Every structure is written in structure tokens, then in C-alpha cells.
Amino acid sequence: MALKALDIYKLLPKKNCKECGEPTCLTFAMKLAAGKADIEKCPYLDEEARRILGASTKPPIQLVKIGVGERSFAVGDEFVQFRHEKTFNHQPGILVAVSDLWPDDRIQDVVREVRDGVLVRIGTDLRLDGIAIRCESGSAEEFSRAVAAVEAKADLPEVLMAADPVVMEAGLSVCGAFRPLIYAATHENYQGMCALARKFGCPLTIRAESLESMAELSALAAKEGAPALLIDPSAATLSDYVKKATAIRQNAVSKTVPDLGYPIFFDTTVTGMQDAALALGVDKYASVLVCDRLSIPSRNALLTLRQNIYTDPQKPIQMNPGIYRVGEPVRDSPVFLSVNFSLTYFTLQGYLEASGVPCYMLVVDTEGYSVLTAVAGGKLNETLVAESIKKTGLESEVDHRTLIIPGYAAPLSGKIEDESGWKVLVGPRDAAGVAEFLEKEWKK
Amino acid sequence: MPMKVDIISEWTGEIGEVTIGATKKEGGSRCAAIVIGGGSGFPFLGGSAPGRKPLIAFEFCDDPKLWSPIVTELEGDVVNDAGDWAARVEELHRPDLLRFYLTSTRRRGFQDFSQLRRTVEEVLERSTLPLIVEGSIDPAIDSETFLCCGEAGEGERLLLGTAEEGRYRSVAAAAMAYGHSVIAQSPIDVNLAKQLNILLRETGVPHDRIVIDPYTGALGYGFEYSYSAMERIRFAALKGDEDLAMPMISSAIDSLNIKEVREADPGQRGEMAVKWELYTAVSSVIAGASVVCVRHPETIVPLRSAIDSLWGKTGGGD
Amino acid sequence: MPAVTFLPGFRKISVEPGSTILDAAQKAQIHMNVxxxxxxxxxxxxxxxxxxxxxxxxxxxxxxxSPGEIDEGACLACQTVPLDDVQVFVPENSLIQEQKILIDARGIETEFNPAVWKYALELAPPSLEDPSPDLTRLLWGIEKSGGPRENKIYVPLEVIRRIPAVLRESGWKITGTVTLVPGGYRLIDVEKGDTSGNLYGAAVDLGTTTIVVYIRSLIDGEVVGVASNYNKQISCGEDILSRVNYARKGGLSHLQSLAAESINDALTSAANNAGIDLDDIYEVVVAGNTIMTHILMGINPAYMIEEPYVPVVKRYLTSSASRAGIAVKEDAGLFIFPAVSDYIGGDIIADVLASGMTESEEVSLLIDIGTNFEVVLGNSDWMFSCSGAAGPALEGGEVLFGMRANPGAIEEVSLDMETLVPEYRTINQIKPKGICGSGLIDLLAELLRACIIDRTGRINTSISHERVRTGRYYPEFVVAWKHDTGIEKDIVVTENDIKNLIMSKASILAACITLMNQAGIRREDISNIYFSGAFGNYINKENAIIIGLIPEVPPEKIKNIGNGAIEGANIALLNRKKRKVLDEIARTMAYIELNAEPSFMDEYTRSTFLPHTDLAQFPMVEELLESCRIRRD
Structure with a gap:
């Protein structure tokens, strides 16, 4: 239960000394409640207050870094069960599995795909994250060969998957300096694995069946000095995974079982339903996902879902207002009014491109709200439209004076005409209808 | 050191149930009367029973010109006759429900309501699955369209779509007059969903005749908001908010039209469409949707396996 | 140069080519409504x-x-440039009209501790035996009469220059006036003879629209004169942003002198009524919003309206009245209220002081409603504040027949639930010309109770009744038929008006709830809701709750503090100890930036419903509406 500003304020010294950098204790309390300040900045806290406040601001799930260099990633550091409470922080790493039974070139085909494959969405490069090297040979030599084959092609984060600490050490002796994730310590081998994690300074995955044994094992591993941990709930089915992952997250964020406060590892290859397992892993708390080689469609859908789930649902992504061109518009090309909510923009832009008609988009600043909410909240109004037409110099770009507005903005059509002097055509409510609309309504 | 980890569950609310379809015995002609919703837990959260198994609805229409060519090309000529298409879907694709869009009403100046009635009747004759009917999207013809659909399906316990803030009276009136239920769609916001349900309740539509459509944006095009809207709606219901305690229907209707799918390599376009629908639908059921809708026939099989794996083959948990 | 003749008064004025009719009107001192x-x-x-x-x-x-108006040659004065000599007719509605100005400062209960004192002295003339200088003689005299220590009193050069003549011409019988300044005292005047009875101070509420002044005796605290008038800056734009814009375009000194002039006019009429001389006013205390006080002090307010919205000063200011152009005693003290932020200004701090909410552990909510609103939540221990734009709907803007609280405005409405016929009352009981904020709130509540609108404000057009009809753009409800009005048009409220009103009320309710959530306060924990300002005074409390303008509390917990700004200014004038309290309030009040608060937009959406999406937060309203619905069915 997050503390409210006033609850925190009651614990503060109320000296208004400004030493924390805030003008008053109350503003400091507000910042603390919002997670925007560090409790350590207050020099006058008593022990009791420090205990209560320290506990409420420390992340309940450990932050773990995997790999080194440009493609390395961090997971954990999560605070909430549901993303609408306060967004999810670190998206899961997705690692594609290779086997040490495979020849080098087969391994390296996968490595190249992960290294070079990219999906560009909303101006962001989306990529898979790394390689999971699985020991299926049982041989330390084969395992280290496979690791070396991966290392030869790319500096990608890795998971080394081997049950025998001797085999694991062989792999680590190749890449241990690059902070690979060790998989996995069980109740049987944890001492050996922990020793390796300690020696190479690598994060370690523990694996157990029940919540109780996971908590027990994580406590043991921590005692053995493993620097950073992940938990594999060893789920064999989708429902088993979702149930266990949900329970781990719940006990971690509520701090009922601090020993479960580690990021979750999910090997989706064992479920036999890789797409569904990956989707569920992204939705439900996985921090490291291992999968077999993905088709382009699966990869794109997966990366897009991950981008979606790890977007803060409370913050609309905004575009810069201005004139945008679709294709190569000319002086009599149609002009579409749109808002600076990126989703609205990209959707409309996509359909306009598809229509094959070059045109202009006049994107106005509605503070990132969609057409519907911007009309309702008064953020999209005739003054804004008229001013944007003037400010952007639209009138010198085109010879006509006709503006196509979104269907949901229809109530503003008269006012926009009055205010801007432009003729207004009401377009479709759904961007999917723009091609048809252009065909029927836009005649020169 | 043996220890016991408790699973936390702290809510008391229950999700209401809505029945779709009526069998012969009940005065209709459907093969089953399907109950959706119910249950008192978040899927898999807090160790509670996952509730009823979500169902898959297949979407089709009466005017294929307004449908994705990815589907119409795959389905072939059958798409030109709604009755034929309905029969083929039921026999070949085997969804749990049919969702029939009267896209013909979207043509400019549409007035042919008698044809509309015949089309709905034909679909009902050629199929036996419980039916969802999507009427007009133009307030000017709402009243006649919904009365016409409602009357054609009298006794069949249809699910009629779609009520929105500002145009809910026509569809509500048709549903109440002919014994159907209503889809209440609001733009990706838990509060707006609740407001519409209150408005419907105050118009006389009881809670057990409302299905919430929180509007599902396609993956990459709004799904980031839809996913949390669904979670919030379900969560509010479990905390006891009766005005949100209705089952949800999720349909990412844009999936086949978005850039990533449309511009995919022709050899991969079909698979891209399927994956896009699959990832969205799987995420929707885990966020609490009771009915997920798809348009690509090939999405149904992997989606059903995933749902079976989650809820068990027979439903109600494994 | 073209000349403009204004009818009906035939005032004629010449203007530079390119000037607008509005420019001409300003030059002719005709105050148009802009x-x-x-x-x-x-x-x-x-x-x-x-x-x-x-x-x-x-x-x-x-x-x-209207088409009729176009036939008559209607123009907008601000957008019309005369090309040669013209005659224009100015209808009454286009002039700034006399508004209800709230001048009432309730009987104030505060200790009497003024910051100015007069000392009537009879000094011994100097002699060879007692050659101490004039000034020392004077200051010792003050100290001996119980005044401050001689070495604590600062004396301006202007006063020193006057001393020798005054002392000698009066035969060493004089009155010295001393005021408190930071770090000590200041001798502000020396007069001949005993004038100790003539000691007055002025409290000023410097509002964006109106100015209210009180003149009080600083010997016993009694009120001797009260006056109010318009802020003359209105001719440079009615709302606060247009003033800042005017200042930005080089108009700061013009605005400053208009502010001083407005205060002087009000002071003059109050002093005349009281039969006192402006020169007998020795201290002026001014409470105003942050922008108004910046302008009065000649400080550029422009940076406050640009990100990151920083005022130049927040602390209280002391200066001399003459430096701000206020025509009282030369060198009289001037005390300007402190501010919390750009929008939480001295007026709100004065409200807080006047409400007494800082004196109790009970939690109170204070709301000041205008085009912008301010909300303060707190008690003696802590205080949160926020502000936002409510939009002009509650002041009659963006509403087709909306108007300010001027004569002819419908200020109260009720509907007959059977016949749907409205019964209304207008200001000054004349034929209605429009509807003002309090009338709109009543109307919204009544339409909801009568089930003419749903909870999102949509008019149910399926109701067949002559007053429910579809207008040019939107469905509408007829409040008054043409033949009953003073404007020869049907007065209606449209669905669009209702939407605008709902958006306004939603901002205010969402702000209240955001503060309450931030503090972890439930509506049951609120002991008082204070409305300050003119708006709150005329509002129907029950209807404000029915539409969800404010959280539901038992109506007896809602109190109007009237013009809290003038009341606060009076308190600070009478009791200098309260100035420390003001400073304390301003320094410790936390300000929450609603735009940076992610939950605010969510709360706003929840509040765009009548009364609120979470009906359980309005149990009494729900009971009432339920019974209305049953009756309608």
C-alpha cells in the first residue's frame, strides 16, 4: 500500500529546513509519495521513520543487468502488479535459443538474425535481445565451442543453459566477463552454481517448482553470495506459468515474501505453444524470455506487444505539431486535420499512405489527446485550428482552402469555417475510411 | 525450513453473466444458449478460479467490399452471400460465436431496410451458432436499422452492437423490445465505460443484458491503452463496482488493415495477420475479455489451443 | 484623421488612421465590453x-x-476600422454594466494591532543648555511618549528637510507618524499641532474586474468609508491573460497607472463619503492575484504565463504607496500580500486567512471560482493548493445566452417537474436578457431532475414538449419565450452549452478530488467547504452538489466567506501580527500542478458526468435522482 503525502508528512521532522532541496517538508512528502525524491535527502529522520519510509520507497523487485555494451539490458526494479497503477519499468529481454549440438554455421545464422533484425515503429528500433545457449550435449567442450561460436559473431547478451556446474564453468570461461545470465541453480546444484556466479560476477537464475521452494532457494543462493538473481518457476504449461508468475509478482510487490522479489525467467520452448507463451510472458511479468527462432511475423507481433505493454498507459505519446507530408503532395493536394496524439497520427498516416493520394496532414497541438478526448476536453477548438493554419504557413503551401477534419470533430465544423475562413469537409470517424472518402468526396 | 507462501486475494465482487443465443426449446433456433462472464476472480490472480473459458467469435459481413482483402481472397466467392459465408464459417472454421457486421448500411444513402431484414434472417437460417449482429454506425439510420435487426432476430437472444455515448437509445430500445442484449462501446477508458453502462441502466437495460466493449486498438495502434482499460474494468468489478461487472468483448478490428500487416511481404501477409490477431487476442483474454473476435480464419486454431491450455479443455480451469 | 461619433451620446473623437472603433471608444472613455x-x-x-x-x-x-442585427449594420468595435468619418450606435449591452460587486467584509474579529502610530508631542525648544539637534529632539520625544527607541527609527531625507520649519512654525507642538518597516520603524511624517485623531488606513482588494476599498480608523479600527469600482484595466482586456499580453506588448506602465487610478478613484469616493482627507491615510494594504499585484508594483508579469510559470516575487512586499502611484499620504506604507504561485496569489491567501481554516485542526476545503479557479485544502498543520482553468462557462461565456451577473441575468431557476415550465428570477427583477452562472447551475440541476438531460448532459430529444427542440446546431431547452424576454429572442440552453458547463464543473470537482486524494482525505473528513468570491455568494448549495460542482457534504458545512480578499486585507490592516501568519501560509502551502498529476485527467473524465461517475460518492444526490426517475417513469 503506497503511502499518501500526508502520511509521509506526519513522519517528517516538519522543520522546513530546505536541506533536502524542497521548500517545505510537505512538498518533500509529496515528492516522496510520487517516487520523485530520495528519502536519504532528509538529514533529520529518526530511525522509526526511516524504517517505514525506506521500506515504502525501495523497489520490491531487484534490478538485474544482463550482458555488457550497447545491447545489454536491465530487468526488474518493478513496483506494481498492474501497469495502470504506475507503469512497468523494464521490458523483458527476449533471447533466442541455440543448441550446442548444432554446427557453428547453424548457430551463427541465428546470431546474425538477432544481431541485425530490426523492426522500426514510431521512430524506435525494436530488436530481439540476445542468445540462449543450451547444453544438450552434456559435454563441456561442445558447450564452450558453441559459446565461442556465438561470441565470434556478436556482442549480444547471453544465457548459458546447463545443469552441470562443470559444463557451466567451461562456458563461462569463454564469455564470463560479459555478464551472461547463468541458468540454472536448483536445490541440487545451487552451491556450485552460486560459486560460479560469485566468481564471474554474473546474474544467476534459480529454478524450483513451488513458490515455497523458490523462496527457500533464493534465500540460500543469496546466502551463498550470488550477486543477482532471477527466478524460473519451471512452468510446463501456459496456465501453470501465468499462475506462478502472478503469485510471485504479487508476493514481491506487496513485500509479503521478499525472497520472491526477483525478476522472472520463462523458457517458452517447453510449452509447445510458443506464440501464446511469449505473449503471456510479456503481459504477465516475465523479465527474460527464451524462445526458438521466430518467423518475421511472430517476431514483429512480439516486439510490438512488448513495446505496447511497456508504454506508460497514462502518458499519451506526442508528435510535434506542424505540417506533415504523405507522398509528394502538390498545391491542390488535400489537407487533413489531425491531432498530436501519436497513435492518431500514425493510424491516419498509415491509411493515407495506403490510399495512394499524396496529401498534407496538419497536426495541431492537443497536448497528446486523441480527437475524441480533445474535442470533449476543449483542447481541439476552432481557435487552435485557425492559429495553426496561420502559424504553419499552410496557406502558402496549397492553393485551395479546404480542410478535411476528423469525423469526431464534426461539431466544430461551423466554428472552424468561421474562425479560419477555410471550407471544412467532415471526414470519416474511422481512419480506415479515408481512402473511400478521398475517392468519393475529394474531387477537384 | 519449510514455509508457506500465501496467495493474496482481497476482493468480493462478481462478474455478471450474459446469455447469448436461444435454443429451440427456448424459442430460438441456435444450437446452444451460451453464457459468458461470471466468476469472481482475475484470470489466474490470487489463486482464484480463472472463471469461464473465453470464447472465440468470428467476424464476417454482408458487404465484403468493406472487408480486408486478406480475408475475402482467402474465403473466395462465398463472401458475396452472407448466408453462404455464415454456413462455411460454422462448418469449416468452427468458432464459438458468429459476429455479423451489416457493412451494407455504411454505404452512402443506405435505405434498403427490407433487404437488411432478409439478410439477417438468412444468416440465422444458415447457421446455428449464437449470433452477434453489428448494425449501423450512422445515427440517422440507427433507429430503423436496429429495429429491423432486432425484429428479424426476435427470440434468438442476439447480442446487438453497438451502443455508444450519444447514440445508445436506438439500440437499447430494439434490444428491450425484442429480447436481445447490447454491446456498450466506449473509447478505451474505464470511466467512460462505466458512464455508458449507467446511462443504459437508466434507460432500462438491465445489467445482465450488457456486454462491455472497451474498444480494442490493434497491436501497436492503441492496444497499449486497451489492455489496461480491460484490466481496470475487470479490477473495478472485482472490487464491487456493479456498473462495471459485465463481461467484456474484445475485437481488434483494425488488425488486418494496419500498416505492418498491409505492407508485409505478400508471402507473409497472411501469417502476419494471424500473428497480429493472435498476440492481441491472447493478451485480451488474460486481461479479462470473455469473448475475443477474429477475422482471419487461421487465427482460430492457435488461439483455441492457447485458451484450452490456459483454461483446460472443458473450461472452468484445469 | 477619421472622426468617430458615438450614439446615443454623440460623443465625437478623432483617431489615427488604422485605429479601430474600440480604440476610439477607449479614447472617448466609453467602456466597451471586451x-x-x-x-x-x-x-x-x-x-x-x-x-x-x-x-x-x-x-x-x-x-x-442575428440576421436582424446584420441588417442594422452590426460590427465588432474591436475589428472595425473607420475609413472616413463615421457614426456608430453603441447598444447598452455592449457597455460594461454595473455588476454586483461584493464589498461585504463581515464584522471582523481580530486583535487590534495596527502598524502605524501617531505621537502628539510638545517639545522643549532648543537652548544653549540643551543644544541637541531637531531630529534627535523629535525622536526622543517619540520614545518618551511610548514610541519606539530613537535609534530604531529610520527617517527619510524628505522628512528631515521639513522638520525645522514645522517645529518652529508650530511652536514645537507637532505630531509625528511612525510606521513599522522590516528591521525597525520609519518616521513618515511630521505635522504641525495635534493631528493624532486623523489616522486612517486603507484595505484594498485589487481584483481583475473589480476593486473594493475600505478606509478604517487606525485609532479604534472602525470602518469610516467603503467604495468599489471597476478595474480600469478592463479596457485593455477582460481576462487576466489578455492583460498579461497587453503588458507584454509594451503596455505594462499603462496597466500600472490604470490600476493605481482605479484604486485612487475608489479611495477618493470612500474618503469623500467619510469626510476625510486622502492625506490622512497612512497605510495601504493590498490583496490581489499574483498578476494584479505584479502589475501594480510595475513588475513584468509576462514570465508567469510562459513555461515554467514563475512569478518574479512570491514573498510579501512593502514599499511606499506613492511609489505605486497611490495618492494617499506621501510616504505612507504599502503592504502587498504574498503569493504561493502564479495562480495562488494574495487574494487566495487572504481568503484562507479570512476563512479561519488555518486556526483549526478540522480539515476545510476552500474554493474560489471564476474563469480560473483555485482550491485550497488543509488545516492548521498542512495545506495543499491547486488551480486550473474552469473555462468561462460558469461566468456565462461559451454559453449561447450566458452573461455575467448583470441586471437582467437569470440568477435562479426552478422547473415545475410536471409541466416543465421554468420559474426564474432575474437580477433587478427586470425582463431576462440571459443566464448567469448561478442560474446555469440551477438549470443544469433542474434539467437533470426532470430527466430532460442524461448524466452526460445530452438532451433526450424523444421528449415531446414545446420547450425541448432542436436548434440550428444542437438540441436545446427553452428557458424563456421571446415575448417574455428583454432581448426579443427565445432564451435557450443548448446541449453544447450544457457540455461546456459540465466541462467547467468537472475541472473544479476533479481538482478538489485530486487534492483530497493527494492528502488522503475522504469527503466525510471535510468539516467545512468555503466558497469565496462573488460566484459562491449567489450559488444554490444543493444544486451545486446535485450537479457535482463540489464533493457531496451536508449542505450546512458549506459556507460563503464572501469577498475573502477584502476581508483578509482588512485583517492584515488591523492586525499586523497576522502579516506573519500570511507569510507562514504562503511559505508552507504546497502547490500541486494539476497538469503534471497523471491522475488528474482520470479524475476529470470521472467528473464529466452528473454528478460524478462514482455515484457512491454522492449518496444523497443519488437518492434524490432515483426518486425523480421513479416519478417520471
């Missing part, structure tokens, strides 16, 4: 062209006129 600051957006400054040629785009601004 809500938007002369940008052609509000359509309030209508004039009718009777002769001559003008440049005016009638097509562009046509939406502001």
Missing part, C-alpha cells in the same frame, strides 16, 4: 454603423450577429 481583449473572439463589443465607411469582415464574424 471579454477577449479586443481580438474578435468574444463578440461582445457590438456596435451598429449608422453612417460612413468602415473596414470590417462581416462574413468572418457573422456568427456573432
Amino acid at each position: 471579454v477577449c481583449g479586443g481580438e474578435g473572439k468574444c463578440g461582445k463589443c457590438i456596435v451598429f454603423l449608422k453612417s460612413g465607411r468602415v473596414d470590417f469582415d462581416r462574413k468572418k464574424f457573422g456568427r456573432f450577429f
